[in-house]
Amino acid sequence: xxxxxxxxxxxxxxxxxxxxxxxxxxxxxxxxxxxxxxxxxxxxxxxxxxxxxxxxxxxxxxxxxxxxxxxxxxxxxxxxxxxxxxxxxxxxxxxxxxxxxxxxxxxxxxxxxxxxxxxxxxxxxxxxxxxxxxxxxxxxxxxxxxxxxxxxxxxxxxxxxxxxxxxxxxxxxxxxxxxxxxxxxxxxxxxxxxxxxxxxxxxxx
Numbered sequence: 001x002x003x004x005x006x007x008x009x010x011x012x013x014x015x016x017x018x019x020x021x022x023x024x025x026x027x028x029x030x031x032x033x034x035x036x037x038x039x040x041x042x043x044x045x046x047x048x049x050x051x052x053x054x055x056x057x058x059x060x061x062x063x064x065x066x067x068x069x070x071x072x073x074x075x076x077x078x079x080x081x082x083x084x085x086x087x088x089x090x091x092x093x094x095x096x097x098x099x100x101x102x103x104x105x106x107x108x109x110x111x112x113x114x115x116x117x118x119x120x121x122x123x124x125x126x127x128x129x130x131x132x133x134x135x136x137x138x139x140x141x142x143x144x145x146x147x148x149x150x151x152x153x154x155x156x157x158x159x160x161x162x163x164x165x166x167x168x169x170x171x172x173x174x175x176x177x178x179x180x181x182x183x184x185x186x187x188x189x190x191x192x193x194x195x196x197x198x199x200x201x202x203x204x205x
Contacts, residue, residue, distance in 0.1 A: 048201040051182040052083065054176055055122045055193035056100065059090040067108065069114040081125055088134060092185050097151070099136050102191070104129025104152055117162045121173070131181060131191070152178040154195060170199035 048067040064086045069079020084103035090100040106127015112119045132147035156174025163169060176187055178191045 043071065043205075045204040046079070046201050047079075047204060048079075048170075048195055048199045050081075050083075050170075050199040052195055052197040054085075054195045056090055056176075056191040057092065057189070061085050061100070062087045063102075067201075069108070074193070075112055077112070079108050079110070081105055081108045081127075091150075092133055092183070092189075096185075098133045098185055099135070100132050100191075101132045101134050102129055103149075106152075112160065119160045119170075120158075121170075121172075122155075122157050122161060124156070126154070127152060129178070133183065133185065138186075145185075148181045148183055150179045150181055150191070151193070152176060156195065156197070160195075160201075164203040166203040168203075170197070170201060172197045172199070 046067075046069060049064075050065040050067060052065060053062040054063055055061075062085075063083045065081055065083035067079050067081040069077055071077045083103070085100065085102040088099045088101070088174050092098045092100055105128060106125055108123055108125045110121050110123035112121035127148050129152050130147050130148060154174050154176045156172040158170055158172030158174075160170045161170050172195075174195050174197075176191060176193055176195050180190055182188060
């Protein structure tokens with residue numbers, strides 16, 4: 001009789017344990033998805049805001065920009081970028097109140113080599129821009145409505161520092177090369193010059 005009681009109690013305990021595993025609230029071990037490796041950059045998309053110091057016509061200006069793109073592999077990303085000359089202090093003619101205005105954008109492929117918490121990268125912006133001039137430093141109004149279209153490229157070398165799982169800061173130095181511009185004020189000039197940029201990048205997934 002005692003043996004039957006022990007067997008019966010063991011059966012009840014075993015059945016209760018098995019049944020509890022099948023309840024909807026229970027999480028099975030094989031249902032937990034592995035966490036994606038943060039070092040794996042492939043299939044990541046990003047958006048950036050950037051500030052760029054650029055020397056044009058022997059003066060330094062400040063460009064503000066936005067970038068969006070994605071990593072196609074561990075060592076290669078492709079994005080689009082758009083920039084606008086924020087400051088109005090670059091004079092097209094010396095001692096004359098004609099100040100350069102510039103907007104530009106294009107594709108920006110990047111090759112990078114990632115280490116523990118930083119990466120070394122080389123990139124190049126290839127695109128087009130629109131330049132004109134204003135006679136005021138206070139109001140963003142074109143005096144030259146026709147303006148000039150130009151081709152530009154900006155090769156650069158930089159370092160990216162990992163601040164968190166989704167946040168990076170990029171520091172780059174490079175050189176801007178543009179096609180020649182023929183404006184009403186000045187003929188056959190360009191906007192070639194040194195550039196330095198700082199970019200805040202966040203991953204979207």
